[in-house]
Structure formats: C-alpha cells, structure tokens
Amino acid sequence: MADSSIDLSQALGAFMEEARELLDQMEAILLRAEEAACDEEDLNALFRCAHTIKGSGGLFGLDEVVRFTHVVENVLDRLRKGSLQFDSALITLLLECQDHISNLIVAVAEHSEMPVARSDALIVELQGVLGQAPGGPAPGGPVATTPAPAQETAAEPERDEDGSAVMAADHWHLSLRFGEGVLQDGMDPLAFINYLNQYGKIAHIETITDQLPDFDGADPEICYLGFEVSLISSASKAEIEGVFEFVQDNSQILILPPQSRIAEFLNQIEALHGDVSRIGEILVACGSVTAKELEQALAEQRRAETPARIGEILVEQGAVPPTVVEAAVKKQIHAEERRNVESKSVKVPAERLDALIDRVGELVIAGVGTHAQIGRLDKPDLLESADLLLSLVEDIRDMALRLRMVAIGEVFSRFPRVVRDVSKELGKQIELRIHGAEAELDKSMVEKIGDPLMHLVRNSMDHGIESAEVRRARGKPEVGTVELNAYHESGSINIEVKDDGGGLDRERIFKKAVEQGLISPEAILSDQDVYRLILAPGFSTAEKITNLSGRGVGMDVVRSNIEALRGTLDIESVPGQSTTMRLCLPLTLAIIDGFHVGVGSSHFIIPLDMVVECIELPPDIGDSAYFEQRGEPLPFIRLRDVFGEEGPAHPRPRIIVVRFGSRRAGLVVDRIYGKCQTVIKPLGPLFAEVPAVSGSTIIGNGDVGMILDIPALIRHCSDIERSYLRLARPVAA
Amino acid sequence: MGLEFQRDGTQSSARLTGELTIYTVGELKTALASELVAVDALEIDLTGVTEMDTAGLQLMLIAKRYPGKTVQFVNHPPAVLRLVDLANLGSALGDPLYLAAVES
Numbered sequence: 001m002a003d004s005s006i007d008l009s010q011a012l013g014a015f016m017e018e019a020r021e022l023l024d025q026m027e028a029i030l031l032r033a034e035e036a037a038c039d040e041e042d043l044n045a046l047f048r049c050a051h052t053i054k055g056s057g058g059l060f061g062l063d064e065v066v067r068f069t070h071v072v073e074n075v076l077d078r079l080r081k082g083s084l085q086f087d088s089a090l091i092t093l094l095l096e097c098q099d100h101i102s103n104l105i106v107a108v109a110e111h112s113e114m115p116v117a118r119s120d121a122l123i124v125e126l127q128g129v130l131g132q133a134p135g136g137p138a139p140g141g142p143v144a145t146t147p148a149p150a151q152e153t154a155a156e157p158e159r160d161e162d163g164s165a166v167m168a169a170d171h172w173h174l175s176l177r178f179g180e181g182v183l184q185d186g187m188d189p190l191a192f193i194n195y196l197n198q199y200g201k202i203a204h205i206e207t208i209t210d211q212l213p214d215f216d217g218a219d220p221e222i223c224y225l226g227f228e229v230s231l232i233s234s235a236s237k238a239e240i241e242g243v244f245e246f247v248q249d250n251s252q253i254l255i256l257p258p259q260s261r262i263a264e265f266l267n268q269i270e271a272l273h274g275d276v277s278r279i280g281e282i283l284v285a286c287g288s289v290t291a292k293e294l295e296q297a298l299a300e301q302r303r304a305e306t307p308a309r310i311g312e313i314l315v316e317q318g319a320v321p322p323t324v325v326e327a328a329v330k331k332q333i334h335a336e337e338r339r340n341v342e343s344k345s346v347k348v349p350a351e352r353l354d355a356l357i358d359r360v361g362e363l364v365i366a367g368v369g370t371h372a373q374i375g376r377l378d379k380p381d382l383l384e385s386a387d388l389l390l391s392l393v394e395d396i397r398d399m400a401l402r403l404r405m406v407a408i409g410e411v412f413s414r415f416p417r418v419v420r421d422v423s424k425e426l427g428k429q430i431e432l433r434i435h436g437a438e439a440e441l442d443k444s445m446v447e448k449i450g451d452p453l454m455h456l457v458r459n460s461m462d463h464g465i466e467s468a469e470v471r472r473a474r475g476k477p478e479v480g481t482v483e484l485n486a487y488h489e490s491g492s493i494n495i496e497v498k499d500d501g502g503g504l505d506r507e508r509i510f511k512k513a514v515e516q517g518l519i520s521p522e523a524i525l526s527d528q529d530v531y532r533l534i535l536a537p538g539f540s541t542a543e544k545i546t547n548l549s550g551r552g553v554g555m556d557v558v559r560s561n562i563e564a565l566r567g568t569l570d571i572e573s574v575p576g577q578s579t580t581m582r583l584c585l586p587l588t589l590a591i592i593d594g595f596h597v598g599v600g601s602s603h604f605i606i607p608l609d610m611v612v613e614c615i616e617l618p619p620d621i622g623d624s625a626y627f628e629q630r631g632e633p634l635p636f637i638r639l640r641d642v643f644g645e646e647g648p649a650h651p652r653p654r655i656i657v658v659r660f661g662s663r664r665a666g667l668v669v670d671r672i673y674g675k676c677q678t679v680i681k682p683l684g685p686l687f688a689e690v691p692a693v694s695g696s697t698i699i700g701n702g703d704v705g706m707i708l709d710i711p712a713l714i715r716h717c718s719d720i721e722r723s724y725l726r727l728a729r730p731v732a733a
Numbered sequence: 734m735g736l737e738f739q740r741d742g743t744q745s746s747a748r749l750t751g752e753l754t755i756y757t758v759g760e761l762k763t764a765l766a767s768e769l770v771a772v773d774a775l776e777i778d779l780t781g782v783t784e785m786d787t788a789g790l791q792l793m794l795i796a797k798r799y800p801g802k803t804v805q806f807v808n809h810p811p812a813v814l815r816l817v818d819l820a821n822l823g824s825a826l827g828d829p830l831y832l833a834a835v836e837s
Binding site: 183186188189202209214218220221224225227 | 755788792794798800822825
C-alpha cells in the first residue's frame, strides 16, 4: 500500500500543476474578455478549465474544490450557451472565483484549512448571477422522483436548474477498469461488484468486453473485462470507494455521485485513458445513447466509404448533443498532442538540477586548479589538452546554467491581472504593455523578483499615473500606460517598469527627506541621488494614502530584495512625462566569470561583466579620491583602506575601472591575476556585517577569495563620503 | 475440475465439473483449444460446475469467440447463472438460460 500512496501523491502533484495551468488560462481569457467580446472558443475553453479542475478534483476527493468549482462551472456553462452575458462585474466576480479556486488548491497542497466561508460567500454571489435563491430548491428541478439520498444534498447543495443536463438522477455511476493482474492476485472483480449490494441496489451493469482478444490470443488469467455499474445507494463516496480499496493499484475506478450531470460523465470519458477510441461504447455505457442508436451509427459507419468517426455520426443522427462527442473527440486529440509534447521536453525535479549545477561548480573549480598546476609544468602538450578540457568544462557550465533559465514572461504574466484590479480600485484607466517577455533568466531569480516587481508596478500605478482629470489638463491621453520591458545587457538582465505619469517631484522628495531627517537641508545631491531617497526606509511622499502604497513600506523592501539578488535599482524621471525604474540583475546566482585581483595578501573577485578597463594609478595622485580620465572625473577607492588590508603593497598600484548601471568608479588594487571562473559560495552569517562582499569562492591555488559586491561597495564608500561632505564641507560642490 | 469430451463427427459435447475459476481456467482453455481444433461445434454442459468467478465467466466469453466454431453452454447451474446475471451477460453469451434454475 505504501507504493500506492506515493503514486497518489505524485498524481496529486500533477493535478495541482495542471490546475494551476488551467487557472492561468482562465485568467488570461477573462482578462481578454474584458477588452473584447469572447468568441465561442474562449467560452468553451473557460468552461473546460473549470470543468477539468472539478473533475480531477473529484477524482482526488477534494470535495470543497468540487463543491465550489461546480457553481462556477454552472455560470460558465450559461455563458457558453449564451443565456448569460459577460459584463465587467461578472468578470470581476469570476476572477475572484478563479483566485479562490487557486487558494483552495494551495490549501490542499499545504494541508491547511479550506477557506470554506469564502466559498460560501462567492457561491451566494454566483447564485445571484444564476438567478437562484441561495440554497433554495431549483425552479422546475427535474430530479428525485424517487427520494434522493439525503446526505448527498449536503455535499451538493445547489441543483442544476437545467433539466436536460441532469442524467441518471438518482444513482451512482461506477466505471471500473481493473488492472490486468487482478485475477492472478486472487481478486475477483465481480465479487467486489456483488459486494456493492451491501450498500444499495445495483440498477444496471454493462460488462465491457471490447478489450477481450480472440481465443488464441487470450490469456484466461488476465482480466480483460471492464464494468459500468449503476448503483442506487445512500452510501457515501468513501464507503463505495472502500469496496475497491484493494484493487486500486493499476485499476481505473471512477465513481460518479448521483445527480451528476452530463458534464460529469464527459469527465469520465476524459478520465478513461486508453479507452478513448471507443467513444460509442462509453456513451452507451453511460446511458447517454442507447445501444440501438449506437448500432445504427456503427452500421452507418460500415456502409460509408471513408469511415467517419462514430461521434460525428451520432451527432448527425441527433443521438447525442455535440458537446458530449466534442469532449470525447477532444480527448482523442488531446492524448495525441500530449504524447507529442512529452517527447519534446523532460520534466526534471528542481533539486536534481541544483545538485547538477553544484557539481558542475565543483568541476569548474577543480578544472581551473588543475589547469593552473599544469601551466606551471612547462609541458606544452599537456597544457594544450588541459586547455581543451577547461574549455569543455566551461561549455558544460554554460549549458548547465542554461537548463535553469526560464523566460521572464512567467513573472510578467501575472501583471495584466494586477493592473486591471488595481486600476479599478484606483479609478484610473491604465493600460499595461509588455516587451521582452522572452528574455531569460535563472529560475531562482524569477521566483524572487516577482514581489519587488509587484511593488514597483503598483507604485507606478498609484503614484506615477495621474488621475484622468489631471492627465486631460496636461494634454495627455486619458488612459495611462505602464510598461514592463526586459532585455539583456552585458551579462545581466534589465527589467524596466515605466509609466507615463507625472514623474518624480524632485523638490518634494528633497523637502520630505529633509523633514524626515534623511538628509541635511544643505546637501547637494544629483537628481539620481534625490530619486534614490524614495528607496529609503519609511519614506513616502504620497499625500493620499491608499491601501496599495503610500504607507512608506515597500520601496525600501524592494531595494533590499533586489540587493539580495546582487542587483541594482536605477530611477530615471522626466518631470511631467515619465518615470522609469530600472532593475539590473545578474543572470544567475550560481557561477560568474570573475576578475581576480590581489590586495596585500588577500584575493578579491570582481564580477567580470562590470570591469571596463585596467589602468595604472598615476603616481602623483596623492590623497585625492578622484582623477581625471579622458576629460571626465573618475572617483576611485582604495580597497586596501576599505578592507583594512596590511599585507605587502605593490609599488605601482593599478586601478580597475568598473561600471554598473550608469555609474563608473575605480578600485585601487595591488595585483591583477586576470579572468577566472568563480563559483559563488554564500558567506556564513558570521560575515553578515562585512560590507560590500557578496560571497566567497575558492580560487585555483586553493586560497579563498572574496567576491566584491560592487554596487554595495560604491554605496558604502559614498555614504562615508557624503556624511563627510555634509559635516565638514557643507557648502562645497 | 474435470472436462470430458464426447465426439460425434464434427460435433462434440462435454461435461464440465468442479470449479470454473482462476485456478482452472488455464488448464480448461488448453483443453478447449485442442478439442475445438478438431470439431465445428462444441456443447458444454455446466451442470457439474460448483463455483465460478470473473475469470471463469471471461473464459466462457473467450470460448464463444473461437473463430468459425460454435460453442454453446447448457444447463447453467445457480453458481454460473448468478454471475452471468450479475454481469448482465446473458444476452451477450446467447445461450438459453433457464430461469427456474436461478430460483433453485
């Protein structure tokens, strides 16, 4: 039984994943529906999403998911049939429902308590849409000529008001396909079925014999038979399931409760993998068409020159509604498609990939070390093969890292919804434009930039975009625009959140910062520096506090999140026109190309992407903190001073010019070793207080090198500088 | 379990006794196969069957599918009828069933 529980949890995992995909799809369609009328295909897709979630949820006994989704499905069904029309309020409600289903599934995953109260509240709203009194009996309900089992009413309080859609009103339907080995395992399927009589009355059994081979090919000890059973019973689903407890492995046991609607058994068809080619048989077994109708259809098929599909013939003859066959046929196509997709990609657990990358990291370190030792041997042949080996190892490193790359669109995809909801809430009209959704970055980054981006987007919408009146007065289009752009640039990815709003008000930020004691009133700051003040903890200029932003919480969190990813946040603003927040992030967190330098007896690694050039420090520089290079001032810092290094100095120190975002700075070092592969090892908490170091690494000769966090280093130094400026030379330029 | 054939030209009749279950179906199928090769029609008397399960029922279906030959089952005892009835295969098997036997 242990095995089966593993199977189940795997299957459940697959269900969650599928459900998430379906919910995303629902969201996308709903958002589209808001802009333009939905076509039939969208409406059908929408219905199928809810329907499949409900169906699969039922298979796993997720009653709350089924109960709630069922009502949503009813609404979608009405939309699909045209008896209900989309309006803005309905879309909002359905989006809320979609969120709620998503929450329910999360609750299942986390084994936390189901938010039942929320379900109830939404169901009441949905029923309002359906025109039903909540919990009341359905008008003209077709069900229950015989008294329906009372406890089922509790599980499904709402009734389908559409009489024709309800089938087989008062019995359970069991679809049983036993595993081949069930007989050899000493179990007797018919004995189980017979046992069902303990729970009620078997109304009808259809034995499915089409898997039965002919005489010669048949192994009489293998079970080829399937059974479709109608059971009149007041037992619970768990009780009926219990009957088949011991045969669940390798068997397909499907139990549909009474009052299942046609939709329900469509699901059943979908669930019956392998049997899809026998649509007709399944339809008959479910009571959807009679055997006679099927026979006629089959006869027709035999008569036809080119064999038409049974489904089409049945529809033509009016024997089954098109939707029924559509689902069955879809399944056939879907099975085919899925097979194709499966052959194109392989799913690998993330931790296995991480383990691989970790090992590749070690391989790179070992490779570099070996290469360095061989280099000292003065054996050109050996060195040549070591070169080749190293370049192969580097290729493997790149490929391994690429395995983890995912398109940033994964993060962007949630924003259309956010923009929609927030603009509604704010009463602004805002349009979202997305560019560069295909740009790739490391999976672990994708997971971590979602929240910071969310803050930035909300901030832009709330503070950036002006109200419609102001926009009109300023001669701008009434509809504001928020843009999300992503693009690669020199080993990093830039993500921009741009709005065409009022821009940042330099004066107001400055004033506020002074009020809050962040800067002195005399401080001389560049525009950039002023804008960066909005990232300070507790800073907010918003005059109106909304529940989105304006509480001064957020932007500093954004900054620290981004810094934790070794990224930077630049702010550009054109007053009255636009604000651009530019996130610059490294592509990966695991391995970088580093530039190896030495100061005293210590080793430091500078991310190679940031290195612009190496020059010699002019000997006559003295104590100055900048020098002029090609007509531009270049500020520099001495790593020796920053890290209190006291080892032997070099008579002619060098300057490494680094660039990040739009800034340049110089780092004074003693020695330059050159480019090296750097596998980043996180620093322990012991080093948390060390400024400007983002990690450590093992360099070729086995020594430990510190990886410099350039943006933090510059900031650290300019903070010191600024306080110095403020205190000592407040008026100096 | 016992299965005795009595051949009469291209026809054969057999008496099956004992269990018709997962424990005997393998053996029975082999026996049926060698007999059906030689004859055109086979009538199997089930009177002596004391017990039957899904495998036994399935063997009946398989035997019925022997290409080009007629296989008929007669004198279903209660143990067999109960199962044929449960699986709703009476008409699929196409053998005459005696309701009286069900009641006994």
